[in-house]
Amino acid sequence: MSINAVGRHLPDAIPGYGPVKPFQGAAARVPEGHRDGGRLRAVYGGKDKVLPDLKAAIAASGLQSGMTISFHHHLRNGDHVINAVVDACAEMGLRDLVLFPTALFGVHKKLIPHIKSGVIRRIMGSVNGPIGQLVSEGGMEDPVVLRSHGGRPRAVTSGDVHIDVAFVGAPTADRYGNISGVGSRSACGSLGYAHTDAMYADCVVAVTDNLQPYPISRISIPQHYVDFVVAVESIGDPAGIVSGSTQITRDPLRLLISRYASQLIEASPCFKNGISFQTGAGGIPLAVTAFLKDAMKRRNVKGSFGLGGITGYFVDLLREGYVERLLDVQSFDLEAVKSIAENPDHIEISADWYANPWNSGAAVNALDVVILGATELDRDFNANVNTEADGALLHGTGGHQDTAAGAGLTIIAQPLLRGRIPCVVDAVYSVTTPGEVVDALVTEFGVTLNPRRTDLVEACREAKTVPLVPMEELVDRAKKLTGPMDPVVTEERIVGVIEWRDGTVLDVVRQLTPRK
Amino acid sequence: MKTASAGTVESMDCIVTASEADPGSGVTVQIAGASAARFGSAMRAAVLSVVSKMGITDVTLSVQDNGALDLVLQARTEAALERLKGGDVA
Numbered sequence A: 001m002s003i004n005a006v007g008r009h010l011p012d013a014i015p016g017y018g019p020v021k022p023f024q025g026a027a028a029r030v031p032e033g034h035r036d037g038g039r040l041r042a043v044y045g046g047k048d049k050v051l052p053d054l055k056a057a058i059a060a061s062g063l064q065s066g067m068t069i070s071f072h073h074h075l076r077n078g079d080h081v082i083n084a085v086v087d088a089c090a091e092m093g094l095r096d097l098v099l100f101p102t103a104l105f106g107v108h109k110k111l112i113p114h115i116k117s118g119v120i121r122r123i124m125g126s127v128n129g130p131i132g133q134l135v136s137e138g139g140m141e142d143p144v145v146l147r148s149h150g151g152r153p154r155a156v157t158s159g160d161v162h163i164d165v166a167f168v169g170a171p172t173a174d175r176y177g178n179i180s181g182v183g184s185r186s187a188c189g190s191l192g193y194a195h196t197d198a199m200y201a202d203c204v205v206a207v208t209d210n211l212q213p214y215p216i217s218r219i220s221i222p223q224h225y226v227d228f229v230v231a232v233e234s235i236g237d238p239a240g241i242v243s244g245s246t247q248i249t250r251d252p253l254r255l256l257i258s259r260y261a262s263q264l265i266e267a268s269p270c271f272k273n274g275i276s277f278q279t280g281a282g283g284i285p286l287a288v289t290a291f292l293k294d295a296m297k298r299r300n301v302k303g304s305f306g307l308g309g310i311t312g313y314f315v316d317l318l319r320e321g322y323v324e325r326l327l328d329v330q331s332f333d334l335e336a337v338k339s340i341a342e343n344p345d346h347i348e349i350s351a352d353w354y355a356n357p358w359n360s361g362a363a364v365n366a367l368d369v370v371i372l373g374a375t376e377l378d379r380d381f382n383a384n385v386n387t388e389a390d391g392a393l394l395h396g397t398g399g400h401q402d403t404a405a406g407a408g409l410t411i412i413a414q415p416l417l418r419g420r421i422p423c424v425v426d427a428v429y430s431v432t433t434p435g436e437v438v439d440a441l442v443t444e445f446g447v448t449l450n451p452r453r454t455d456l457v458e459a460c461r462e463a464k465t466v467p468l469v470p471m472e473e474l475v476d477r478a479k480k481l482t483g484p485m486d487p488v489v490t491e492e493r494i495v496g497v498i499e500w501r502d503g504t505v506l507d508v509v510r511q512l513t514p515r516k
Numbered sequence B: 001m002k003t004a005s006a007g008t009v010e011s012m013d014c015i016v017t018a019s020e021a022d023p024g025s026g027v028t029v030q031i032a033g034a035s036a037a038r039f040g041s042a043m044r045a046a047v048l049s050v051v052s053k054m055g056i057t058d059v060t061l062s063v064q065d066n067g068a069l070d071l072v073l074q075a076r077t078e079a080a081l082e083r084l085k086g087g088d089v090a
Helices: A054-061 A081-091 A106-116 A129-136 A151-158 A192-200 A252-267 A283-298 A312-319 A334-342 A351-355 A400-406 A454-463 A471-482 B036-053 B070-086
Strands: A068-071 A097-101 A120-123 A144-146 A165-170 A172-174 A203-208 A228-231 A275-278 A303-310 A325-331 A346-348 A369-372 A376-378 A409-413 A440-443 A446-449 A490-499 A505-512 B003-007 B014-020 B027-033 B059-065
Touching: A054 A081, A054 A203, A054 A228, A068 A081, A081 A097, A081 A106, A081 A165, A081 A203, A106 A120, A106 A129, A129 A490, A129 A505, A151 A192, A151 A351, A165 A192, A172 A203, A192 A325, A192 A351, A252 A283, A252 A409, A252 A440, A252 A446, A252 A454, A275 A283, A283 A312, A283 A369, A283 A409, A303 A312, A303 A334, A312 A325, A312 A334, A325 A334, A325 A351, A334 A346, A351 A400, A369 A400, A440 A471, A446 A454, B003 B070, B014 B070, B027 B036, B036 B059, B036 B070, B059 B070
Parallel strands: A068 A097, A068 A165, A097 A120, A144 A490, A165 A203, A203 A228, A275 A303, A275 A369, A303 A325, A325 A346, A369 A409, A409 A440, B027 B059
Antiparallel strands: A440 A446, A490 A505, B003 B014, B014 B059
């Protein structure tokens, strides 16, 4: 038993996970040794890597029961690849597979029978919806391991996780394995989450529904990483792959929160020429960006880059000169997909480049401002994004930890209540991101600053534009509105392990006791 | 059996359904929905306080919650009970 730097009691080892390295601080762990890598292979001659179907590719890959298979989530809720590959594995009699996706979506609930029948033994990656509920209720033998977008490539490059076969959904591929994220009806833009897997897996299989003659253009993952190519009818449903234009919130409460957040940014030392930001695709963050754009115009401030998941809104900022570049690990909507294919200042980056703490410097390190959400925040500013109020493990970590650790100003912006559930509590149920890297919470009651950031406290007092609310007051207010909370009732058994981006353990998630 | 209800399933509201119960059977409260896991005790107390204030001893109440605060929950409970009592079962 040990206590980590966010005060969580952790066992020395967890069945199905192994020894626990307790979290020591956001930048405490220093790696040793050299990078891991995939199997060496040599291909002398040959002009074609196309195999007739998935089963042929699975057989050729040498995949066996118990091995680890990886997938990217750029096809989001439209993805057909993961379900089809696991179906094929099941039909071929493979069992005990370790699924290592960059994320899973609602569409992947079709995997549940494969979990129950033992085809999938373990999931390392985010779980949500029905699979999250199943895991939370103890439906999987080994605990799920939650890693951030940077923690995952760190685990791969350092050898914590070895990928036996990477299946890469490819909107376009040629017969010798060059892969592009654009150029077809299943276009998803950036293939950022797939790069590291392609470089470090023992075998890489491209799965495409747009097979082209050699060579294609706008290549994301080049042929020398790819072993086999399979053409299928469809890799995904375009309606689920990209959303329509993401809408800025019109809810007055959320607009108020967004205005406060924008005023905080304007008052902060970050607000100057060269400012960079990440805001994702949520309603509030997009509105913050809109208010920020007004402020930049008014005060004649030019930004440098927008980072992370890119939307049409950021594409407009690039086009209108508010930022010089977009660094895109994931293209959220049609506008972003179109832009990355056409505009050389809209740059595709890998998850390693984006957020891995164990390389020679990730993009998040250069980030000034990030706007995030969280299910709850506590008095110490620790944030929980993984578990819901009822204790169910329903959300992945995403880039939350990485951007919070990298950005000069990390803002969590959201209403004080979601229904009756408060977003501030005495102690969060699960720690996803430690309070030491969270700078401000913005609610409809104003801006709550982490007292550690005395510079921000001073800047806001001087600017006199943002109402400041101490954390104590906010917690009390929430308690008065919602009443006392009942505790979550759990078993001892651990069903999820939440790693910090450096591979140390921040927290564990325990199996829920069925409610009577 | 006579029943009456009040409320909606909008966010931060709830539907409270009150049903007649046999004399001497007491007050039964069932709670389901968004806040049940963490606020079950507080919600039960809020509902029971309305029941006792109205002097009702035998009734079955079912709450389908979508994040209602006590203020709303109590108003919906009162309305459902009034409707049951008054025969207005809309």
